[in-house]
Amino acid sequence: MHAAPDRPTETKPPVLGQVVRALRDDGIDVSFRAALDVGPALHRHMVRARVVSARMVALQRAGRIGFHTACIGAEAVIVGATLAAREGDWIFPSARDWYAALARGLPLETYVHHAFGSARDPAKGHAAPDHAPARRFAVVPPSGVVGAHVPQAVGAAWAAKIRKDPTRVVALFGDEVADTGDFHNAMNFSGVFKAPVVFVCRARPSANVADRAVAYGLASARVDGTDALAVLTVVREALSRAAEGKGATLIEAVCAPLPRAAELDDAALAAGDVLDLGEDDCLVRLERALVRDGRIEAGAAQGIAAEVRAEMDAAIAAAEQAGPPKPETIFEDVYAGTPAHLAAQRRNIGG
Amino acid sequence: MAEMNLVNAINDALKLEMRRDPRVVVLGEDVGRVGGVFRVTQGLWDEFGDDRVVDTPLSEGGILGTAIGMALYGLVPVPEIQFADFIYPGYDQIVSELAKMRWRSGGEYSAKMVVRTPVGGGIRGGLYHSQSPESLFIHVAGLKVVCPATPYDAKGLLLASIRDPDPVLFFEPKRIYRAAKGEVPEGDYTVEIGKARIVREATRREGAVTVIAWGAMLYEAIAAADKAAEQGIECEIIDLRTLWPVDIDTIAASVTKTGRVVIVHEAPKTCGFGAELVALVNERCFLSLEAPPVRVAGFDTPFPYTLEMDYLPLAHRILPAIVETARY
Numbered sequence: 001m002h003a004a005p006d007r008p009t010e011t012k013p014p015v016l017g018q019v020v021r022a023l024r025d026d027g028i029d030v031s032f033r034a035a036l037d038v039g040p041a042l043h044r045h046m047v048r049a050r051v052v053s054a055r056m057v058a059l060q061r062a063g064r065i066g067f068h069t070a071c072i073g074a075e076a077v078i079v080g081a082t083l084a085a086r087e088g089d090w091i092f093p094s095a096r097d098w099y100a101a102l103a104r105g106l107p108l109e110t111y112v113h114h115a116f117g118s119a120r121d122p123a124k125g126h127a128a129p130d131h132a133p134a135r136r137f138a139v140v141p142p143s144g145v146v147g148a149h150v151p152q153a154v155g156a157a158w159a160a161k162i163r164k165d166p167t168r169v170v171a172l173f174g175d176e177v178a179d180t181g182d183f184h185n186a187m188n189f190s191g192v193f194k195a196p197v198v199f200v201c202r203a204r205p206s207a208n209v210a211d212r213a214v215a216y217g218l219a220s221a222r223v224d225g226t227d228a229l230a231v232l233t234v235v236r237e238a239l240s241r242a243a244e245g246k247g248a249t250l251i252e253a254v255c256a257p258l259p260r261a262a263e264l265d266d267a268a269l270a271a272g273d274v275l276d277l278g279e280d281d282c283l284v285r286l287e288r289a290l291v292r293d294g295r296i297e298a299g300a301a302q303g304i305a306a307e308v309r310a311e312m313d314a315a316i317a318a319a320e321q322a323g324p325p326k327p328e329t330i331f332e333d334v335y336a337g338t339p340a341h342l343a344a345q346r347r348n349i350g351g
Numbered sequence: 352m353a354e355m356n357l358v359n360a361i362n363d364a365l366k367l368e369m370r371r372d373p374r375v376v377v378l379g380e381d382v383g384r385v386g387g388v389f390r391v392t393q394g395l396w397d398e399f400g401d402d403r404v405v406d407t408p409l410s411e412g413g414i415l416g417t418a419i420g421m422a423l424y425g426l427v428p429v430p431e432i433q434f435a436d437f438i439y440p441g442y443d444q445i446v447s448e449l450a451k452m453r454w455r456s457g458g459e460y461s462a463k464m465v466v467r468t469p470v471g472g473g474i475r476g477g478l479y480h481s482q483s484p485e486s487l488f489i490h491v492a493g494l495k496v497v498c499p500a501t502p503y504d505a506k507g508l509l510l511a512s513i514r515d516p517d518p519v520l521f522f523e524p525k526r527i528y529r530a531a532k533g534e535v536p537e538g539d540y541t542v543e544i545g546k547a548r549i550v551r552e553a554t555r556r557e558g559a560v561t562v563i564a565w566g567a568m569l570y571e572a573i574a575a576a577d578k579a580a581e582q583g584i585e586c587e588i589i590d591l592r593t594l595w596p597v598d599i600d601t602i603a604a605s606v607t608k609t610g611r612v613v614i615v616h617e618a619p620k621t622c623g624f625g626a627e628l629v630a631l632v633n634e635r636c637f638l639s640l641e642a643p644p645v646r647v648a649g650f651d652t653p654f655p656y657t658l659e660m661d662y663l664p665l666a667h668r669i670l671p672a673i674v675e676t677a678r679y
Contacts, residue, residue, distance in 0.1 A: 126457060135459040152416055
């Protein structure tokens with residue numbers, strides 16, 4: 001990791017190092033072994049995220065839900081970064097990072113109710129799938145506007161600092177966010193105010209997002225985004241830095257582009273048969289290392305996947321049975337109360 | 352009671368609420384040591400320090416985006432946008448994020464804050480320091496929009512806005528920042544959001560005209576009404592104070608009584624808030640109307656520098672509208 005200069009104007013730009021990797025062909029790099037205790041949890045969550053996402057793609061194709069931002073191939077970043085945070089730290093995910101809320105404890109059934117916009121959707125059918133609120137788990141609902149949440153993450157971290165709370169904040173996003181004005185605002189404000197925030201960017205190999213940290217006086221790291229142990233370790237280090245008052249870190253988690261939904265086979269998706277997407281698959285890499293280290297048994301993923309598929313079946317049935325929210329819920333939560341004009345319009349709903 | 356202008360009254364409200372509620376923070380461009388471009392936040396930094404009165408980088412999107420994060424976390428930010436004309440770089444954060452946070456999270460989260468910003472022309476500011484963008488925010492579900500015209504209302508409405516659970520756009524009519532003076536109570540009081548004020552009541556129904564205005568144009572409406580009185584035309588003047596949610600009951604009661612209404616605003620006429628007010632009046636008071644509702648507004652042009660007094664709906668443009676409406 002490259003430390004942020006105390007006074008950026010007097011410091012030479014650091015030469016950015018190699019991509020951080022924990023998983024090696026001959027085993028796990030010794031300096032990452034501290035993360036191994038979390039290994040089985042990482043693996044379980046990554047399998048779960050993959051199986052759920054595959055099923056959601058299938059549901060979207062079948063027209064049973066409106067929308068899904070698949071996370072297949074990005075599980076190591078999303079799960080690694082989320083499990084690196086402590087309980088009480090806040091997470092600001094983008095829509096594709098929807099699994100962060102589940103990794104934090106949002107029940108799968110609630111997530112599916114949200115995807116179906118059912119009467120038991122915590123967002124009351126207001127928001128499209130993958131924008132679930134999870135306040136109980138300190139996860140902010142994703143925005144539909146790419147990048148809009150990143151300056152908000154800085155503000156939350158800054159507020160924690162003002163209040164002298166130990167809270168740290170993780171913002172998750174893809175490299176397309178680095179093109180937006182909100183990205184610049186977030187980096188600039190976090191640099192100026194030394195906010196305890198860690199930016200975790202899922203990035204294509206050619207993106208070069210971490211380099212930009214230099215200009216904002218932020219620390220940065222580049223990590224293998226298909227290596228969950230490395231992601232977890234690097235994000236943990238950055239969170240520790242934030243807790244010490246050293247400010248924000250921009251982490252670029254390099255991973256190959258996600259397979260487009262169109263490339264995934266319908267039957268494979270429906271069956272959840274997506275646990276081995278090749279040598280570069282983050283799931284395959286973690287599983288191999290954990291099996292070799294004796295942390296999980298070979299084939300553990302199949303067992304977890306079977307459980308998740310059954311859980312999904314039940315959740316989908318429950319969501320379809322719950323039906324849509326009552327029409328008047330459209331008018332709830334526009335304001336804290338119900339102003340007269342909304343009360344009048346509410347009387348007209350349904351003719 | 353002390354005589355104050357709008358600037359003093361708003362400053363007094365901020366100080367009072369920051370002393371009362373440690374969650375309240377002020378942020379914006381030069382709001383700290385300098386005290387803001389119009390000196391509205393003067394003295395706050397000295398009393399409350401760096402953590403609560405924050406000079407930010409020059410970026411409205413950054414100010415509003417980070418303020419939303421602060422609000423989500425539990426602070427009550429009062430960001431200042433130096434001129435309403437500069438609010439557009441942060442417009443997405445207001446429209447897509449601030450206004451919708453409670454709704455999109457099913458009530459789990461809210462981003463309660465008060466965005467303070469000076470509006471209106473007549474200060475030789477040209478097109479980038481003179482706009483009145485209220486209808487752009489009234490059209491967005493989830494926001495409240497306030498615009499005081501007197502020091503008393505400015506203090507009471509700002510205190511009410513900071514304590515309101517919903518995000519409030521607090522528009523300050525900069526032309527009368529120092530010109531509008533009045534008695535302001537010391538200490539705590541609020542003016543209810545959503546309640547208009549009848550500035551002058553019409554004593555008789557026959558031939559009277561309801562005149563609706565807010566902000567700096569209230570004083571132009573009063574001046575025009577004084578001139579109309581010389582011609583024997585009585586006006587009932589309403590200062591909206593809160594633009595949204597609008598106090599349609601007060602408007603409807605007045606127009607039902609007079610049957611005539613003239614609406615005054617600085618913003619361009621087309622799709623300005625006057626258009627919505629006319630529609631609401633038609634819905635509520637159609638059978639009471641004695642004349643078509645009339646709007647006296649800014650023109651559908653950018654705001655001019657040299658000819659700003661020709662652009663603004665000043666008393667000399669309001670008066671003929673009142674007279675024609677009275678004699679229709």
